Amino acid sequence: MSGVTRGGIALAESTRSLLDPRLVIVTGKGGTGKTTVAAALALAAAARGRRVVVVETGREEHVPRLLAPDSEPVGYGGREIRPGLTAMRVDPYEALAEYLGLQLRVPALVSRMMRNKGFRQFMDASPGWRELITLGKVWHLGQQQTDDGEPRYDMLLVDAPATGHGLTFLDVPRVVVSALRAGPLRRHAGWVEEMLRDPTETLLVPVAMAEELPARETVELVEHVREGMGVPVDRVVINAVLERPFPEDCPDLDERLARIPEEPPLEELPPAAVIASCAAHLRSRYELNQRYVEEIARTSGLPALTLPFLPGGIRGPDDLGVLADILAGPASGDAA
Amino acid sequence: MSVTPEEIVDGRRIVVCVGSGGVGKTTISASLALGGARRGRRVLVLTIDPAKRLADALGVRSLGNQPRAIPRKVLDRLGVPADGKLSAMMLDMKRTFDDLVERFAEDAEVRNRILENPIYQHASDALAGSAEYSAMEKVFELSERRDFDLIVLDTPPSQHALDFLEAPQRLLEFLDSRLVQLLLHPAFAAGRFGFRLFQRSAHQVLRALERVSGVSFLEDISEFLLAFEGMSEGFRERARQVQALLFGPESAFILAAGPADESVAHATAFLDRLEKSRAVVAGIVLNRLRMWPAAEVKLPHRRQREVAIASLAEALEGGGEMRGSAPRAAEAALSMLDGYASMVQQDRAATAPLRERARRNGYFWRPVPELPRDVHDFDGLARIAGFVFETIREEEAVGG
Numbered sequence: 222m223s224g225v226t227r228g229g230i231a232l233a234e235s236t237r238s239l240l241d242p243r244l245v246i247v248t249g250k251g252g253t254g255k256t257t258v259a260a261a262l263a264l265a266a267a268a269r270g271r272r273v274v275v276v277e278t279g280r281e282e283h284v285p286r287l288l289a290p291d292s293e294p295v296g297y298g299g300r301e302i303r304p305g306l307t308a309m310r311v312d313p314y315e316a317l318a319e320y321l322g323l324q325l326r327v328p329a330l331v332s333r334m335m336r337n338k339g340f341r342q343f344m345d346a347s348p349g350w351r352e353l354i355t356l357g358k359v360w361h362l363g364q365q366q367t368d369d370g371e372p373r374y375d376m377l378l379v380d381a382p383a384t385g386h387g388l389t390f391l392d393v394p395r396v397v398v399s400a401l402r403a404g405p406l407r408r409h410a411g412w413v414e415e416m417l418r419d420p421t422e423t424l425l426v427p428v429a430m431a432e433e434l435p436a437r438e439t440v441e442l443v444e445h446v447r448e449g450m451g452v453p454v455d456r457v458v459i460n461a462v463l464e465r466p467f468p469e470d471c472p473d474l475d476e477r478l479a480r481i482p483e484e485p486p487l488e489e490l491p492p493a494a495v496i497a498s499c500a501a502h503l504r505s506r507y508e509l510n511q512r513y514v515e516e517i518a519r520t521s522g523l524p525a526l527t528l529p530f531l532p533g534g535i536r537g538p539d540d541l542g543v544l545a546d547i548l549a550g551p552a553s554g555d556a557a
Numbered sequence: 558m559s560v561t562p563e564e565i566v567d568g569r570r571i572v573v574c575v576g577s578g579g580v581g582k583t584t585i586s587a588s589l590a591l592g593g594a595r596r597g598r599r600v601l602v603l604t605i606d607p608a609k610r611l612a613d614a615l616g617v618r619s620l621g622n623q624p625r626a627i628p629r630k631v632l633d634r635l636g637v638p639a640d641g642k643l644s645a646m647m648l649d650m651k652r653t654f655d656d657l658v659e660r661f662a663e664d665a666e667v668r669n670r671i672l673e674n675p676i677y678q679h680a681s682d683a684l685a686g687s688a689e690y691s692a693m694e695k696v697f698e699l700s701e702r703r704d705f706d707l708i709v710l711d712t713p714p715s716q717h718a719l720d721f722l723e724a725p726q727r728l729l730e731f732l733d734s735r736l737v738q739l740l741l742h743p744a745f746a747a748g749r750f751g752f753r754l755f756q757r758s759a760h761q762v763l764r765a766l767e768r769v770s771g772v773s774f775l776e777d778i779s780e781f782l783l784a785f786e787g788m789s790e791g792f793r794e795r796a797r798q799v800q801a802l803l804f805g806p807e808s809a810f811i812l813a814a815g816p817a818d819e820s821v822a823h824a825t826a827f828l829d830r831l832e833k834s835r836a837v838v839a840g841i842v843l844n845r846l847r848m849w850p851a852a853e854v855k856l857p858h859r860r861q862r863e864v865a866i867a868s869l870a871e872a873l874e875g876g877g878e879m880r881g882s883a884p885r886a887a888e889a890a891l892s893m894l895d896g897y898a899s900m901v902q903q904d905r906a907a908t909a910p911l912r913e914r915a916r917r918n919g920y921f922w923r924p925v926p927e928l929p930r931d932v933h934d935f936d937g938l939a940r941i942a943g944f945v946f947e948t949i950r951e952e953e954a955v956g957g
Contacts, residue, residue, distance in 0.1 A: 250578060250579065251577060251578045251579060252577070252578060252579040252817070252819055252820065253579075320769075321765070321769065324768070324769050325765055325768065325769070330761065330765060331765075333761065333762075334761075334762050334765055337762050339739075339762070340762045342730050342731060343731065343737060345730075345731070346730070346731030347731075383578070401770070401771055402771065403771050404769070404770055404771020405768075405769055405770075405771070406769055406770045406771060407771065432931070433931055433933075434578075434579065435579070466893055466896070467889050467893060468885075468889050470885070471885065471886050471889045474886055474889055474890060474893065477873060477886055478873075478890060481872045481873060481875070482872070482875060485872075487865070487868045487869055487872055488861075488864050488865060488867075488868035489857035489858075489861040489862075489864050489865040489868065490856075490857060490865045490868065490869060491851065491854045491855065491856075492851070493869075493872060495849070495850055495851045495854060496869075496890055496894060498850040499849075499850060499893065499894060499897045500890065500893055501929065502850070502927075502929050503893065503896075503897065505929035505930060506927070506929065509930060509931065532896070532899060532900070532903075533903075534818060534903075
């Protein structure tokens with residue numbers, strides 16, 4: 222069942238393309254490149270004619286910077302930053318104001334609540350509602366229609382907050398449903414929970430890196446999601462996987478360099494021992510990286526899709542395009 | 558002139574190691590603690606979420622919420638003198654919070670009411686600040702016991718800068734807030750004229766909340782808060798002491814960072830916030846920096862590249878290589894070196910602003926090179942400590 226896919230070779234045939242689900246939630250430990258993956262997926266979807274909205278949940282906007290480097294901040298209202306691609310940052314308080322407006326239908330009351338210092342303090346310290354309201358906004362975006370009655374978005378992409386202790390972001394709707402006895406909030410949380418568990422519409426995409434801590438956390442996340450929550454997950458994306466440091470016909474280059482005698486010194490080069498030590502270092506890091514790739518695939522029991530480490534970093538749409546092609550993969554059908 | 562890590566572990570009682578997740582904060586914390594022990598102090602490292610194998614090495618997996626002493630024979634091997642001690646502990650935040658409830662609850666009934674309240678069970682670890690609060694609480698408790706000269710606190714990975722340090726304050730503000738007070742004492746608030754006007758908007762807010770959430774939710778919440786109220790005085794006093802300790806002259810903050818762009822950005826944001834607070838920032842440990850294994854490495858200029866390759870190919874043959882394959886290997890070695898050089902350059906450029914800031918503000922700056930393998934044992938920690946305390950020089954960095 223488990224296996225590692227390099228460079229976008231098709232996963233098992235039963236596996237959908239990452240662009241098929243209506244809702245894709247990208248999650249993972251901080252620093253693994255969740256946002257990069259979300260942005261690359263959005264790029265791939267838009268390039269295939271889907272109307273896609275990508276929702277950021279952090280305090281800063283990163284997607285617009287990656288996809289349309291000169292664009293102004295998009296904010297809560299969102300903006301189409303490339304044809305067919307809307308970017309948005311959901312601030313929980315703005316989402317709360319919108320939600321209360323829809324529920325209470327008294328704008329003056331809502332604005333008074335939002336300005337009330339006690340209310341702010343209360344909400345600042347209260348757990349869970351930010352996650353719930355953010356997912357509620359996503360649900361709401363999924364319901365929106367154009368004037369012709371078509372869904373406004375073919376695809377919703379969520380760059381989820383970094384997984385920390387537990388998995389509060391996706392756990393919250395379930396907790397609310399079980400903690401509340403009745404009322405509109407319970408009903409709405411139920412809708413959100415249903416959306417998250419829908420096996421045909423929704424896919425959770427964990428993003429890992431081939432290092433010890435992210436590997437462990439990803440495996441824990443997959444276990445938790447599959448056993449406890451029922452949110453669909455069918456593969457792990459492993460980001461920034463190192464490329465082989467030497468060509469395949471010189472696999473032991475470091476050892477060969479290490480056998481060079483100290484004398485005579487090399488011309489125009491640092492001492493052979495220094496070159497050998499650089500080579501040994503790169504090989505060691507590469508092999509370690511590969512071990513964690515295998516380990517993630519094996520212990521999570523899921524296929525792993527690897528993305529290459531881009532030495533120059535990811536500076537804009539061109540770099541993302543490389544990743545987008547791998548993520549979309551040939552299985553997307555219309556990719557040819 | 559900046560302080561040194563030596564002065565910090567010698568002179569302070571608390572060292573708080575901050576930084577974003579994934580930079581190796583636990584490793585840095587543990588190596589700071591080891592450095593202190595090597596200088597003859599009794600040190601505890603309090604970690605939150607260590608990587609499994611490091612946790613196993615420290616022996617903190619199995620023993621919950623209590624310090625565990627590292628055995629003497631391990632300490633001997635690590636060069637810790639007889640008067641030095643090293644202990645490690647992994648914080649169980651939920652349990653620490655439960656302990657806190659036990660301590661401050663007026664009586665058994667109140668205690669049970671809190672511990673059994675559904676909101677507490679669901680939310681005590683999520684209630685903003687409670688996890689952070691418990692970490693600080695534990696530091697305070699341990700510092701009171703005086704079993705240790707120095708406690709190194711490995712802070713929980715928080716997404717945003719100093720949420721960790723501000724959390725206790727927010728928790729107190731929450732308990733003090735008018736809305737919470739109103740949930741707790743609706744009759745009291747309604748019965749006093751002066752309060753009524755004052756509280757009217759809060760009443761409206763509550764009623765609006767009720768319409769959305771349902772009455773039962775607010776009842777459960779107010780039951781939970783009511784139980785908390787009885788203990789909030791003890792709580793408050795404690796939070797004040799904890800803050801005074803962390804921001805006082807006995808504590809220092811050390812920032813752990815990594816060379817990736819994102820990590821440098823986080824580190825910069827951390828420093829911005831730390832510098833605005835009353836915290837004493839001592840220095841920056843830049844972990845997993847990619848650097849040359851020797852002090853001065855010069856690569857051939859484009860024009861000399863052919864000469865270099867020929868020379869290396871010849872040397873490879875001299876080392877017993879088969880004829881024919883050596884030029885190919887020499888080419889591969891050159892492009893490997895180019896790749897290495899660009900990594901080194903990238904990290905140096907990315908971290909330059911942090912380094913400059915350290916210089917300007919008198920923070921110590923300790924680069925720790927990326928090692929060939931991950932650190933998950935004491936020998937690895939000793940190696941890291943060697944870089945932080947500068948007993949290993951940079952040029953010995955790689956290849957060991």
